[in-house]
Amino acid sequence: MVDNRDEFDQQRQMYSVLVLHFIEGVKQSEIAEKLNLSHTKVNRMIAAGRKAGMVKISISSPFQRLVDMENDVTQRFGLKQSVVTPTVSDNPETTLQMVGRVAANHLLETLRDGDVIAITGGKAVSAVVENLEAERRFDIRVVPLTGGVQGKHYTDVNHLATQLADKLGGTAQLVHAPLFAEDEQQRDLLMNVASIREVFDLARQATVALVGIGSVQAPGSGYYDLLPDPARGGQALVDAGIAGEFLAHLFKADGSLAEIDLNSRVVALDPADLANCPTIIGVAAGSLKAGPVAATLAGRFLTSLVVDEEIARALDTHGEG
Numbered sequence: 001m002v003d004n005r006d007e008f009d010q011q012r013q014m015y016s017v018l019v020l021h022f023i024e025g026v027k028q029s030e031i032a033e034k035l036n037l038s039h040t041k042v043n044r045m046i047a048a049g050r051k052a053g054m055v056k057i058s059i060s061s062p063f064q065r066l067v068d069m070e071n072d073v074t075q076r077f078g079l080k081q082s083v084v085t086p087t088v089s090d091n092p093e094t095t096l097q098m099v100g101r102v103a104a105n106h107l108l109e110t111l112r113d114g115d116v117i118a119i120t121g122g123k124a125v126s127a128v129v130e131n132l133e134a135e136r137r138f139d140i141r142v143v144p145l146t147g148g149v150q151g152k153h154y155t156d157v158n159h160l161a162t163q164l165a166d167k168l169g170g171t172a173q174l175v176h177a178p179l180f181a182e183d184e185q186q187r188d189l190l191m192n193v194a195s196i197r198e199v200f201d202l203a204r205q206a207t208v209a210l211v212g213i214g215s216v217q218a219p220g221s222g223y224y225d226l227l228p229d230p231a232r233g234g235q236a237l238v239d240a241g242i243a244g245e246f247l248a249h250l251f252k253a254d255g256s257l258a259e260i261d262l263n264s265r266v267v268a269l270d271p272a273d274l275a276n277c278p279t280i281i282g283v284a285a286g287s288l289k290a291g292p293v294a295a296t297l298a299g300r301f302l303t304s305l306v307v308d309e310e311i312a313r314a315l316d317t318h319g320e321g
Contacts, residue, residue: 017045018054069312073305076315077297080279080304081106087309092286095308099285100127103210103306107132110208110279110304111168113139118203118274119161120145120247122212124283126154129164137169143203145211146248146268147177147190164210175199177267179248184264191267204273211302213284213292214245223248244292246301247271253291255299271301279303290314 016035020026021042028046032039049055061067066084073082083106085098107128111117117140119125142165149155158174165172177196181187190196214223216237223245240260243253248266250258257263257271274280282302284293290311296302297315 014045014049015054017042018049021046022055022057066309066312069309073312073315077305078300079297079302082305082307082312084312085306085308095310096123096127096285097131099124099283099306099308101131103128103281103283104132106304106306107208107210107281108134110281111138111140112207115140115207116202116205117142117164117168117170117208117210118145118206118269118277119143119157119164119210120212121148121155121157121160122214123154124212124285125210126160127285128210128283129160129167132164132167134168140165140168140170141202142168142170142172143199143206144175145203145209145274146266147175147179149179173199173202175267179267180262181265181267187265187267196267200269203269204276206274206277207279209274209277209280211247211280211282213282213289213296214248215288215292216242216245216250217288243295244289246292246296246299247274251295251299253295253298255295255297255301271299274301277303281306283307284311287311287314 013035017031017037020031020034021028026034028042029039031037032042035042063086066086069084070082073079073084083102085095085102087095088098089095103124115138119142121144142161144157144161146157148157148159153159158172158176161172161174175196177190177193181190191200216223217235237250240258241252242250242258242260244251247270248268249263249271250260252258280302281304282293282296283306285308287310289307293305293307293311294315297305
């Protein structure tokens with residue numbers, strides 16, 4: 001009887017410790033003082049209670065549908081992680097800023113001192129940079145993955161790289177070259193200019209890549225704003241079987257690069273150059289990006305994805321690629 005009573009006392013005390021710690025949120029040191037126990041004994045009781053199955057933690061979310069979408073997208077497309085933001089407005093800019101804020105937090109969770117961050121231009125990447133609020137400085141370097149187009153803040157990748165580096169407390173190395181060359185020969189010459197080659201070589205060693213996923217359909221297409229000859233964009237590219245843009249390269253619905261003149265003229269890394277990058281975060285917002293995102297996933301270009309709910313729902317109609 002004594003043994004049973006002692007066992008009951010021990011279990012009851014353990015129960016009290018577990019309730020105080022896990023239900024009421026009391027710190028272990030305060031529990032020790034409240035129950036006149038040593039901190040070591042409190043710690044042992046918590047460990048023993050968990051081992052005995054006395055603690056069952058259930059976490060629920062008001063956005064469980066989004067969590068389910070994230071899990072589905074992650075598993076179906078072989079990603080390390082996906083994040084789906086809720087659709088809270090019919091305003092595309094509101095959706096874009098929501099995706100930008102969430103992607104900015106995802107980026108901060110990913111970063112480590114010593115990282116090289118390679119980025120593209122684009123409205124989504126611009127929204128990420130705009131919403132970035134780091135609580136400390138990072139010892140990082142930021143480099144562009146492409147040449148740039150001046151005129152709009154989101155098409156000037158050097159501007160975005162400089163902003164990102166400033167917000168994180170790091171440094172930026174810039175590519176002083178246009179996004180499109182006149183022809184393939186000029187592109188090859190530009191890619192071999194020492195100052196440009198040096199930055200792109202560093203981009204190939206990136207530990208984190210932050211990339212936009214582009215639509216080619218005007219007028220909502222950021223890629224349309226990049227084209228040297230806009231008349232060749234929009235519906236003409238759709239009719240040619242182009243599904244989207246990644247690193248300023250045009251690709252098909254199956255994720256393969258299109259055999260098109262524009263791809264031979266682009267001053268940028270080839271998507272294959274990022275094959276060894278451990279973290280490639282794709283960011284997109286808005287219904288026009290559903291097809292391009294699906295094609296990007298089919299091409300296995302990404303390790304992580306941040307999109308809005310509308311895109312995630314549209315991915316249900318696509319296979320695993």
